[in-house]
Amino acid sequence: MSKIVPRVLLIGVGRFGVSHLDVLQKLQSQKLLSISGVVVKTKEKKRELEKELAIPVYTQLTPTLLRNVDGVDIVTPYPTHYSLTKKILPYANVFVEKPIAEKEKEALELARLAKKYKKTLMVGHIYRYHPVTQKLRKLIGHHKGRIRVEGEFISPLDTYRGENPSLEKLHFFDVLDYLLEKKPISIWGHYLDPKRFLEVSLRYPRKIDVVLKLGWRRNEKIRRLVFSLEGGQVIEADFTNNIINITKNGRRKTVVVDNKPTSLEGELLAWRDVLLGKNKQFPDGLTGSRMVRIANRSTQTIKKPRFAVIGGGLFGAVTAIKLSSLGEVHLFERHKDLMTEASWANQYRHHMGYHYSLSPETIKEIKVATKDFESYYEKSIVRDFPAYYAVAKHDSQVSSREFLSLCKKMGLPYKQIKLPKEVLNPDEVSLTVRTPEAVIDYECLKNDITKDLKGKKVKVCLGHRVTGIRLLESGEKKLDIRLLAGGATSKKFDYVVNATYANCNQFCEWLDFPARDLEWRLKEIAIVRLPIKKPIALMIINGPFSTFVPLGRTGLYTFGDIPLSIHEIRTGKNALKILDKKRKTTKSRWMAMQKRCLKWHPMLKKAEYVGSMFVILTIERGEKANDARPTQVTYHGFGCYSILSGKLITAVTVAKKIAGTIDNSQFV
Missing domain, CATH: 3.30.360.10 (Dihydrodipicolinate Reductase; domain 2)
Structure with missing residues (x-):
């Protein structure tokens, strides 16, 4: 080799080969290297280039040609890289465009050949x-x-x-x-x-x-x-x-x-230094093989993907149903039945958005999700009663004018009315409107979902607690599972959906994904019988007020008092564990709720307390300021998703969103 000016041979002058030729000619004009020739595929291309270049043009690679150059620059379609490099390495140093080969085995073979023949092999990973x-x-x-x-x-x-x-x-x-x-x-x-x-x-x-x-x-x-x-x-x-x-x-x-x-100039200058022995740090054959x-x-093909959905609440169940068309789905629920936690302890509003006067984004999400939910579970929606919203005269975060303006802006229908004073004290509110907002019948919805799971052949694993997940070298996820009946097992999956709600950060901890900044709230939902002949729903907004909603078709109501319903709020690593323990022993505040809310609802004096549901609500800490309750889907990578659910009505939309990122046909 010339110790001053390396002699190089270029193979290929296609789209990127032309760029290589331009840079090599520039370096030659600076006397940094010498172009010994160009190799092309056809005689026609040879004649064309000979008219343009003062450089020898060849159509054949011969041992004699290769022995008389210091390095060969291969810029051809990547399916040819392996065979060309293998042919050249016994005679000359090689620069080959990426990828070095199509298979790792081939790439490693080229790295061994370079070592065997004491030649340098540099791979064109230009972006470094x-x-x-x-x-x-x-x-x-x-x-x-x-x-x-x-x-x-x-x-x-x-x-x-x-x-x-x-x-x-x-x-x-x-x-x-x-x-x-x-x-x-x-x-x-x-x-x-x-x-x-x-x-x-x-x-x-x-x-x-x-x-x-x-x-x-x-x-x-x-x-x-x-x-x-x-x-x-x-x-x-x-x-x-x-x-x-x-x-x-x-x-x-x-x-x-x-x-x-x-x-490209930096890369080819680096190759020149490699040829001169000045550069020992470059992407060699082993580097190229790692990339291959x-x-x-x-790109390993998954013929029939296996899905794990953790959490048998509404969101987990609906997601499992939607994913069933793509592969084999296992739905893991730690309890003996589905929909036993936050999906059960709920007021079941079929939200239209009135509730979220401080969060237009949440209203928009609800409006988009409504059609999806109703297309699947219309039978579970109870519409045969009026739903009322009232704006309090005192301590409200929204005025009557602001509320009506928002309704008009967001397309929320309403009619101003007055309710009997026993139901709603007119001295305490500045506005009352009637709306078409409905409720969801929990039992009906649960029955429909159970039938769908069976019809879609989802493997429903009740009494199966997921106790850990490991990310394998292959990218598969291995779930460790403890059975309520005793014993343990483990299973591998391609995709995993975390629909555990309150426990969502546990999933992130197992897989070493960043956790969300959450707070957990221990909430009581009282169940009462009200002295009303015909069912209604009523909520006073927006602040420390009350709400009651029909409990499906049972004749009972769920009742909430904004400040008193929340028994405790916690953050931090052990917050959920502490609240879950308290949830099992917490006593009802119904009597205090009843007493505090009498000024708005005099009829509460005759209300009959039936019982309470206690649930742990989970929200992003930043959502406290604007009352937002969006449903958030996080893609962690590796086929892993987390759902932090907001409103029940968004369950179908979320399931379709997750399935849509996996179903290839959406982009065809």
Whole structure:
């Protein structure tokens, strides 16, 4: 080899090969290397290039040609990389575009051949030479806490030529390898669009989780990584526009990264130094094989996926029903029956949104979800009574004018009326409206869901308590299960849905996902018989007031007193355990509720107390300020979802949303 100017041979002058040729010619003009020739596939292409270039053009790779160069630059379609590299390594050093091969076994063979023949083998993982990557290494290289990474490497659909997305778009696998200097300990992937659009989840040591979307979709070109660091800092890297946005403590800083030299120039300069023996740190055959391994593992076909849904409440049961069309579903419930906790201890409003005068977003969510719920469970909805809302004269967080304005804005029908003073004291309210809001009959709904589960052949596992979950190297989830009848077992699943509500953070702890900032409330819902001939529902808004709702078709009512119904609020690691213990021994506050609410409802003097339901409510701590109760679906990666339910009416919409992220046909 020339010790000053390496001699290189270029194979391939297609779309990206032309870019390589341009950079090589630039480096040759700077006397940094010498181009010994270009190899093309056809004689026609040879004649065409000979008219344009003052460089030898060949159509054959011969031992003589290879022995007279220092390095060969392979820029051909990736299915040819393995065979070409294998052919060349006995004679010359190789730079091969990514991926090094289509299979990990082939990639490892090439790495062994390079060692055997004492040749350097560099793989063209160009994004590690991107200026944005170099800047990221300085920003996150020394971070020791948890990191959550989300990324997209997406190209317009009209550029798709049948490539494998995990191989063609594996750039970020290498960027992470370069930045983190660690190998993933768990790899899992699934297609969002058959063969074209893929989602890959990677777990690295030191609590680093990554979710990447790769492939071709719509008319989009996106090259983006977002790093959420423990402590609150967020770093968003835009590789297309060479911009990094850094957000910390609510302040955002934008860094524009200089794109000189370009990624390709930096990469080929690095290869020149490799040829001269000056660079020992480069993506070699073993690096390339690691990337192929991730790509191969992330596209392993799941012929019939297995789903685990943990929690047999309304949300868990409906989600299990919806997922049953995609694969085998197991629904795990720790109790002897379904819908025994928050789905049972509930006032069962078929919400229209009046309740949430301080949260228009919650109203919008309810309106969207209504059609979905009614299309499945219309028979369980009781509509044969009026529902009233009243605005208190004192201590209300919303005025009559504001409430009516919101109803008009959100399209909520109402009619102003007056109720008998025994039912509602007119001296205590400034407005009363009649609405068409209904309630849900719990027993009817439960019966319908039980029939659906049986009809969809969901494996309902009652008395099965999930006691732990492990993320395996394959990305599968192994559930440890304790049986109420005695004994224990374990099962593996491809997808897991956490619908445990109050226990949702336990799921995150098992799988080492970030937990939500939650508070738990021990709430009492009194069950009473009211001295009313015809059933009605009535709620005074918005503040420390009262509400009562018919309990299905039983003739009874659920009664709530906003301040007195909440017995205790707790946060922290042991909060749920403490409240659950208290739930079993807490005494009713009905007499205090009755006494306090007499000023609004004089008829309560003749009300008959039947009993109480005690339940632990779970909400995001930030939702206290605006009364929001949205249903939140969190995708953790690795086929794992958590549902933090808000209103019963959103159950079907949530189930469809989760199933929609798995069902490939939605993007076809």
